[in-house]
Amino acid sequence: MSYDCDVLVIGGGIVGLSTAYALTRARPGIRVTVLEKEPGPARHQTGRNSGVIHSGIYYRPGSLKARFAVEGAAEMVKFCAEHGIPHAVGGKLIVATERSELPRLHALVQRGRENGIPVRELGPSQITEFEPEVRGLAGIHVATTGICDFGAVAGQLAALVRDAGAEIRYGAEVTRIDRRADRGVAVRTASGAIVRGRVLVNCAGLHCDRVALLAGDDPGMRIVPFRGEYYELARPELVRGLVYPVPDPAFPFLGVHLTRGIDGGVHVGPNAVPALAREGYDWSVVRPRELAATLTWPGSWRIAREHWRYGAGELRRSLSRPAFTRAVRRLLPAVTESDLHPAPAGVRAQAVLRDGTLADDFLFVEGARTVHVLNAPSPAATASLPIGREVARRVLAQVD
Template identity: 75%
Template sequence: MAARAGFDCDVLVIGGGIVGLSTAYALTRTAPGVRVAVVEKEPGPGRHQTGRNSGVIHSGIYYPPGSLKARYALSGSAEMVRFCAEHGIAHAVTGKLIVAKDRRELPRLRALAERGRAHGIPVRELGPAQIREHEPEARGVAALHVATTGVCDYGAVAAQLARSAADAGAEVRYGAGVTAVDRRPWGVAVRTAPGEVLRARALVNCAGLQCDRVARLTGDDPGMRIVPFRGEYYELARPDLVRGLVYPVPEPAFPFLGVHLTRGVDGGGVHVGPNAVPALAREGYGWSTVRPREVATTLAWPGAWRMAARHWRYGAGEVHRSLAKRAFAAEVRRLLPAVTDADLRPAASGVRAQAVLRDGSLADDFLIRRAPRAVHVLNAPSPAATASLPIGRAVARWALDALD
């Protein structure tokens, strides 16, 4: 169906990651008369957070009751498994162990068990001997077995969402980064890097690592800045040391889950990591990638300095593990004592688009804000891939509201 006269589309989605494509997919399914377009600056879908992670389908056990993360991950995990099965995408429901390395972590482990049961997640508490039954090389004083955790290929999921949305009439344009946005009472006009201007009745900002920049281009104050954190991974040279997924008990002050071991969806390789270090560019996948303007943008945000003042000790440890492989291996051995330094082979890194608020706090929940003619998804790191289908439906509803 053609868009209304004078418009190229009704809803323009900026960002071709898994959340943006889920939103386009939801719009085509729930409102087939609405014309949808997606613009993505990369040459294909899911090239950043979506395609650079360990591929875990999270159960939802970590997230507080009532939070958006809990709500969407709990429903999204089962829905993601069904979506993969329906479209023949590689996936497996493996379960995972969350291991307490010493007695100081036991209260946090028990709290996780209580939260899991409150969410209706099947969890089982294990002692040291039972840990070894599941993972013979893992060591800890206690653990939780979470049965509903799995793995999948999120890059393939994003590609399928793009195909399904396009088959239903959406237009997906790659190589079309956004350079300017002009919002008027009637809608928005967006200029892309190739020089095209697209007019839409409403805009959805799912730009991930660039979402705060797009919000400001639209004329909205997002009240946060993206501070990129690089997650560095290794591959395990002896994958037979791990049967499935082994995680530490997370530190509640941070939205990161710590260094963990994840057997890939193909059943072969084992990902180890990530640690989390400040990246020197929004898309800084290594220490050698430095973009001074982006670093300056981060340093100009008061929240970045307040965050650093609160968490510098934790951050120093992460940087040390980044620069010293031996320190990283020592952290892994706290879960898997048999791992040697030589067992760790460098693998591709990812970058987490972490929203930092003005007071220096790290946004722990998904952050989605509505504005005239616009919806901004401003914090959607893990478990956003797991939760992408219900997130997409929610954002699609708000985008349809914005049309009015």
């Protein structure tokens, strides 16, 4: 069998491009082809987030998320500086507004220190030194958190990958995969083109479970899409930097927070509601086949039964701007309903196991001549360079 490339990467988001980048750096001359169904890179999770370079404070010590986020935050700042990509590292506040949140806030302090992250504890008056309009009972300041333009990072990675001799094909949606352990992998795209490679890497994000099934591998999970809805703050002067509530450890979502972006605007959100399509960026986008796949997955119903109260609150904030405003006012009392203007939403590709468990860590699964990245939501953009190296390591073992 003649091969068009050594490694075939499906997905042109920041993880797929970081993987291609790591492969070309680890083994100059390796033939890499990236297939991306959109007309350009970073059109979904990578290009539709708050742009935060996460410190790693939230993640369980010893987990891939903790290790890769801490490594990745420093590397991402260095990468942006080297390539002239706008970025800033000003730290962030995590603020407790109710007494019931104080034990969780103290647990975050301990977790941060275990992960090697500098954390400063704050009282109410110290909170206002950082953010004059924010109110809270206690808080912590995490100095290593920053912001950047992840879309620009992905664009730079694409340029570096091409300079290294790799090929990126846009508008190349994968419709069929034929894998034979002794003959590599052949992929057909929607245009009818066939691309053959020795090893396939699945970095398809919102569609990674579908790609795994096309390749003949049972991923043991399904992507359940959650839409994150944002507002833009009409009075950005109310917020100096990044302000977060204390998260609920039962969920991978960080709650409604305030993020001053690299452009100077302030995003407020997101709340998290089930999306009616993998790329369902508002309630009007419904794809019956994708919705049916979510509804027939046993894990989806187990989530609904266990967390319906939480989900009802998120849904209420989605449908009611006054309810969303009340959530924001817990941190920022000065905000009014008229201060919030709708902004573009994002969709989180959340892996859900059959028993209803929300996959908490990055998830990599290997098959014969395949490597699947099956759970890489936030902080994957922050951690994309270490993730790319980890995937490349697994791929090269199979190529060899």
